[in-house]
Amino acid sequence: MKFLIVDDDFDSRKLLQKILHKYGYCDIAVDGEEGVDAFRTALKEGAGYDLVCLDILMPNMDGQQALREIREIEKEFDVKAGEEAKIIMITGLDDSKEVHDAFFLGDATSYIVKPLRKQLLLDEIESLGLTLEERA
Template structure:
């Protein structure tokens, strides 16, 4: 599995990177602008997106909602099949209903509240077909 962690908070980014590095390769970006650059590079080089993108909502330059919309547009422009598109988990410290609705509208896969609980995070990965380990049975 190849993942992209997009997080402007150093410690939150390190935690997600630690969780995901046990499952494969992890790239990082500090804001939505860097995320879009990374996605363009990934699609151009492999003709598929990352398997998973963990995308913080509140970030400088381009926020997570704008980045989500931009990433989905890039996938469409790249004519990617559904299985070539990323699963996108929005990560945030806030459980704002409007944010959740907006993220769903733009095609997010899951909405994860920070601080991210390892077992719940791995369960979400399993639920969305990103790992074969069922953390509910651990």
Template sequence: MKILIAEDDLASRMILQRFLEDYGDVDVTVNGEEAVDVFMRALDENQPYDIICLDILMPEMNGMKVLEKIRNKEKSMGISSDKKVKLIVTTSLDAPRSFPDNEDTAVKGTENYLTKPIDLQKLSVILEKYGFSKE
């Protein structure tokens, strides 16, 4: 499995990276623009990510804008909904209704969200739900 972590908080990034390394290859980005660039490059090289852990409040570009760009790229490439990257929103915000913009835009396109500090047991359940297991 190929995983992308888009997280500007060092502690959260390290926790996610250590935990997810047992599930597959992990790449890390620290801002929204970098996350979009890495995601697009992976798609263009036909090596797409299976999962993205996406923070909402990031520098350069917030997570909702990242999500919009990711979904637009997938749509433009004709990627079917069952083949789209699975997104797990990681945030210090309380719930999707607290995300920037509005609830409909925030929730659309996300599979799950976890509030910080990240509960690794909940993350494990989400991964298992999608059929991902430790290597």
């Protein structure tokens, strides 16, 4: 399994990486621009991400814009319906407008409000149809 963690907060990135690394390979990006670049590069290399954890509030490019660009990149690369990356929007905001925009304007797969809890994240990932198996 391959993960992309996009968050401007060091502690959040570190926590996500700590939780996910035992289940697969984790790439890290510190803002939306870097996350979009990483996503495009992965598809160019034929090794797209299974899951993207995407913070909403970030400098340079916020998570909502990054989400829209990631979905456009998938269209450019003719990613088939149902094979798109699962994208979990992660934020400290419990804001219904942000939730609406993420799901209906950006086609997010899920939404989690910080503080992150390990079991909640793992349960959410599995509810999206991804099987988490610990790597050897």
